Amino acid sequence: MWSDLPEHLKERVMESLPVDCFFRFRAVCRRWNTLLSSEHFNSIARNSQPFLILCPFKTQRPTLIYSFFTHTWRPISLSFIPYVCPLNFGGSASGLLLVDIQTNPWFARTSPVLYVCNPLSKTCLRLPGMACVRSIMAKTIAPVGAKRDEYKVMVIGRSIRDMVLLEVYNSASKSWKFAGRIPDVVIKNESMIYSKGCLFCMIDGGMMAYNIEQGITTVVAMPTAGAHNVSPRLICCESRVIVVGAIEENYSLKGVIMWEVVFHDEKMKNYVWEEIVKMPDSLFDEFRRCSNLGWFQCGGVGDKICLRANVSTEMLVYDVSRGSWSRVFNFPADLRYVSMRYLPLEVMPNTRLS
Template structure:
């Protein structure tokens, strides 16, 4: 596993400034070893369990730097005692993970014998910390060629095979460098939409649309689910459902909230919702659907938000960028935020009609301009703060080409994902079928 590489220096100094009163005038420099703040005679005698609790609160980049201190700290990732404390106490990190975008055009060229024939998977991702506005680089060297990132949840990144046919899916923890492969799907598909939700005791995956009805045609007809949990229930792609008629899942993104997966439906705009417990789909009408541009769905602290630009060309209403929240009834939207008009004018000029994509996590929403790897906005929706994100220093795709833009997911770094151990026991444990 490659260590984190920070693009910025640490925002805080870990050296405490101390002043010794009552010292002689001839001694102007205090020895930090003798001050009570950093006296090694005190710090070296901390109980190990207390020290483990302190280390469990470190953010992942600082934790991996700390592992270079000694052999015991290096071995913490393999310590059941430490990982138990970590899972109980570690604070959540509402970060984002970005990858270079793979296009449908490059896939067609590669399989028709044209183009550059690049069949390599992305070997690295770009981790963004919205709290400190810091970029890091993560290695994905273990992910085999021919797979693309499709979703993320619970510290795991879901990779799906690019080749047409039954889809192979890999769950990867980039912090640990671990890979876990799921059994292949049952229905041949081209570029389906993928949804993933990982809890401490269960994993749910949904693969929807792009059914291959012939070698030359696809249609959005069905969805199939994978489920496994610690209670012994499982469904290995055995639970299927029919998609609503005339649905179009162009974005490929799914958002999970409240036992439901949500995704955008195009032509005309609406929202599709899949209830896991009843295995049913329904359509939710989008707000101002005739005037939306580049709509996206994001989850923010238990709320489903629809983010889009609004353009009423034939009405005397200024163009704007708005956010709506789906209410508890499940059918009504309420506007909750609007981009300041002066900022929207600047945003629209930079966007140039190319469109944009949004991804949310916690209180943050990132708006990425399509066709660019260095133009993005960060919204703190609870503090109502908008700010431009500095370019990722590790992305070398060029701002002008489609191949250089970044494609992102909500991501929470985790040092442990014990639920993946259930996948290794699929063939040995006496599971009971899951029929939800």
């Protein structure tokens, strides 16, 4: 009976499916497998709500996806990635994951090998070697254009002459391009976000903002919370640059506050931190008990900010557009101590990858 249905009715069935059903699409039949590359499927995917994907830093741990549509966790396999050493996830965009594979564990940051992977289509593309950068300091991936069928990978790293440079890979040209020289700063981790033509990463003394087109670098001082110390986590939430601050005193977590940085000019010299929300006491008391030494994980997915304490089996979600909190239960108990990278993942076949 299914084969007798007109094509437009099959497409209506696709539109009615929960988004996470697309991950089982390929196994139904050959026709459904080919639909993953159709323009109609791409249009559905662009309008769907992204997943939250949790990528472990150790490959023997499972990768998890949470669907906000069905409110369920689902394990997925990344066995198609040709890794031989631990993976380092550098970001996600347009349904793709940026992966840094350590080819030599004894010299982890030399000869970096970058892959762009699509968990939906189970495809993986090894990027060509960079022209200038020899050791990676920070990296991220971002879509290009409104159609989101192209992407670019941005890497800040040191050259063979020990200069800090920015290189950009464009999926259309399939090549790297030198994009500017960066001040010699100490980047705290390899996480970096891209928003509205600017790169943001945490450095000693605050946050560095780099305007790629103008080549302007600004060091943004972190927001304060009275006399307490603020340990910041940098995330992107629908192009908004947000800091989730852990308010600490004597190595004890005293509160969680979220701020957004707003720039008043193109040169990024004038800016202000606007407080979004402070975690209410009714949620914070339990959150603090589950947070060992104030440690927790967070990530931005669409207009939602997700937080999880390191020994908790639930996740807190703050909806920025609605200004409301909710709880996500049933986080796998055996993963409560596992360090994972929280990333948004759209349903996007992205045929340009292959």
